[in-house]
Amino acid sequence: MAKITEEELVARIQTEVTDALGYGDKISEHRERAMEYYYGQPFGNEVEGRSQFVDSTVQDTIEWIKPSLMRVFASGDEMVKFNPHGPEDVKMAEQATDYVNYVFTKDNPGWEILYSWFTDALLSKNGIVKVWWDDYEESQREEYTHLDDMELQVLVSNPDIEVIEHTPYAEDIETYNDVVISRRRETGRVKIENVPPSEFLISRDAKEIQNARFVCHRVRKTLSELREMYPEHNLGPEDLGNDEDSTYTGERDSRFEFDDSYNFNLGESESEEALRMYWLHESFLKTDFNGDGITELRKVCTVGSYVLQNDEIDSIPFVSITPVKIPHKFFGLSMADLVMDLQLMKSTLMRNLMDNMYNMNFGRYAVLEGQANLDDLLTQRPGGVVRVKSPNAVMPLTTPALEPYSFQMLEYLDGVRESRAGVSKMSQGMNENALTSHTTATAVNAVMSAAQSRVELIARNFAETGVKDLMRTIYELLMKNQDHQRVINLRNEWIPVRPDAWNDKYDCTVSVALGSGNKDQQMMHLSRMLQFAGEAMKGGLSIVNEQNMYNLGASLVKAMGFQNVDDFLTNPANAPQQQGPSPQEQMQQMEVQIKQKELEIKSGELQLKAQKLQQDAQESAVDAQLKMAELQLEREQKRAVAIGAT
Numbered sequence: 001m002a003k004i005t006e007e008e009l010v011a012r013i014q015t016e017v018t019d020a021l022g023y024g025d026k027i028s029e030h031r032e033r034a035m036e037y038y039y040g041q042p043f044g045n046e047v048e049g050r051s052q053f054v055d056s057t058v059q060d061t062i063e064w065i066k067p068s069l070m071r072v073f074a075s076g077d078e079m080v081k082f083n084p085h086g087p088e089d090v091k092m093a094e095q096a097t098d099y100v101n102y103v104f105t106k107d108n109p110g111w112e113i114l115y116s117w118f119t120d121a122l123l124s125k126n127g128i129v130k131v132w133w134d135d136y137e138e139s140q141r142e143e144y145t146h147l148d149d150m151e152l153q154v155l156v157s158n159p160d161i162e163v164i165e166h167t168p169y170a171e172d173i174e175t176y177n178d179v180v181i182s183r184r185r186e187t188g189r190v191k192i193e194n195v196p197p198s199e200f201l202i203s204r205d206a207k208e209i210q211n212a213r214f215v216c217h218r219v220r221k222t223l224s225e226l227r228e229m230y231p232e233h234n235l236g237p238e239d240l241g242n243d244e245d246s247t248y249t250g251e252r253d254s255r256f257e258f259d260d261s262y263n264f265n266l267g268e269s270e271s272e273e274a275l276r277m278y279w280l281h282e283s284f285l286k287t288d289f290n291g292d293g294i295t296e297l298r299k300v301c302t303v304g305s306y307v308l309q310n311d312e313i314d315s316i317p318f319v320s321i322t323p324v325k326i327p328h329k330f331f332g333l334s335m336a337d338l339v340m341d342l343q344l345m346k347s348t349l350m351r352n353l354m355d356n357m358y359n360m361n362f363g364r365y366a367v368l369e370g371q372a373n374l375d376d377l378l379t380q381r382p383g384g385v386v387r388v389k390s391p392n393a394v395m396p397l398t399t400p401a402l403e404p405y406s407f408q409m410l411e412y413l414d415g416v417r418e419s420r421a422g423v424s425k426m427s428q429g430m431n432e433n434a435l436t437s438h439t440t441a442t443a444v445n446a447v448m449s450a451a452q453s454r455v456e457l458i459a460r461n462f463a464e465t466g467v468k469d470l471m472r473t474i475y476e477l478l479m480k481n482q483d484h485q486r487v488i489n490l491r492n493e494w495i496p497v498r499p500d501a502w503n504d505k506y507d508c509t510v511s512v513a514l515g516s517g518n519k520d521q522q523m524m525h526l527s528r529m530l531q532f533a534g535e536a537m538k539g540g541l542s543i544v545n546e547q548n549m550y551n552l553g554a555s556l557v558k559a560m561g562f563q564n565v566d567d568f569l570t571n572p573a574n575a576p577q578q579q580g581p582s583p584q585e586q587m588q589q590m591e592v593q594i595k596q597k598e599l600e601i602k603s604g605e606l607q608l609k610a611q612k613l614q615q616d617a618q619e620s621a622v623d624a625q626l627k628m629a630e631l632q633l634e635r636e637q638k639r640a641v642a643i644g645a646t
Helices: 006-038 057-074 087-107 110-124 149-156 223-229 250-259 335-361 374-378 404-421 441-481 519-538 546-559 583-645
Strands: 080-083 127-148 161-171 174-195 200-202 214-222 277-287 296-303 306-312 318-321 365-367 394-396 486-490 493-497 507-510
Touching: 006 057, 006 110, 006 200, 006 214, 006 277, 006 296, 006 306, 006 335, 057 110, 057 335, 057 404, 057 441, 080 087, 080 441, 087 110, 087 174, 087 441, 087 486, 087 493, 110 127, 110 174, 110 318, 110 335, 110 441, 127 149, 127 441, 149 161, 149 174, 174 441, 214 223, 223 277, 318 441, 335 404, 365 374, 441 507, 519 546
Parallel strands: none
Antiparallel strands: 080 507, 127 174, 127 318, 161 174, 200 214, 214 277, 277 296, 296 306, 365 394, 486 493
């Protein structure tokens, strides 16, 4: 097959862009309308002299959902976790988890990215982020002293070194040099940025980004910016031609219309060549450019028909999320799509109610023509007098009272919003009747869980279809591009990180906390389990050990919002192990133990002999006492006989 020329490739891109813009016109109209509702812009059906009230249902719904989503993904330091495939991968998986989270939250404004990403998705159907490896050059200032001429020559021979200051001086007969240099070093980092939905184009048959036939980032750039991005082309206006399509779309107008920030656009002026604006199309398409019969993914950057870049790549650097995913389609539904009609109906009802109240407070009058002074009647002042020529010349007209069904209708519409968006008064903390004396905790939790089920589903959609892909992309970019060691502070330790040594088969898990209940419930359950485990250990039950107690305590600390568990608890698995004695020391200990045993035996024998001698002595003493008693008795008997004889 013949190789595709650049002219044919440009024609293909222009066709794809035109088709994607046509497909996106309808989508863009929906997003434009949602933006106007979000900012509370008039509907266009307002009547002069009547109420022009605009309800804020769209804005309220989105702004009440966002805190729950931000709390799920951004409340801790570990938004993503990589699971090891074997025991040998545990340490590396922990390092990958820590470093990927570090790159997202520290190297990039992670919180701001999530906030804008979620806002775009909730308001404009799909939120888009772009993630890529950004190569750049950095300079480092270094100082060297007392260099001889040979050392200086070797130093400055490096083409990446530029001499800033040079001070030669002589000592004795030798010449030495003090220099200050700037050392250039090629490096890079993972860069993440939000893409406005109006700048993102995709083929109409696409179901997901990575399998799409055509994807494009269409953005306005000045000639100066293009020259900085592509210095090798030495661009001039004659290269890029005339870019007549310089107008903003209605969607972009609606994004900035509320504060009039789009009216001042210096770049549209042609008075300065460097500020002239052009459409830059960064296109990603599947094409058989080399003619081998197999399509490959290419990145082609064009301005008009001028090709700035044409490279083969591995993947498309965009990640999308949508709150309500429609099967087999790329674009889903936004929360604005679900509640815009409610905002229109509530605004209409409120306008009618307010007009009715105005008429009741400032009533209308029937006046007999020529029988009343109209100047007096139209002048509103306390105690004012209206001059009339006949009785009943001025009579008030009765204004019908407000219908109670109108207020019931407003409550009904609020209920519809709750069921569609999952945003209830109880979940917002606004229902004064939620915690009455007869309302049990179980009932409150049941109502809260039902109200949060919709938000939980949105969070799960974001996690599984967007956040997980973003974190896995960061992981792959680090592993492919960072070929140098970086020392960063992880888990209160300065750890060297080398991503190119990581395993490329790690599974990615995104932490979504809504599925396990709120944190108060988690802390309550963990506290009870910790109490039970403590009582079991005191009772001597073998079902709990020190490691189990540490795991429960660590989970409780994390549930409280503290990520650094080591500040509060000590892991028994990390306790220093006591080293055993050497073989020589063991022999000496055994000899000492044997001698001690022999001494104990001899001591026992001596104690037995002493006890026997004592016993023998006691027996001899008893025998002597008996003999003495017998002799004394015998003497007494003889003395008695002698006395009887006399």
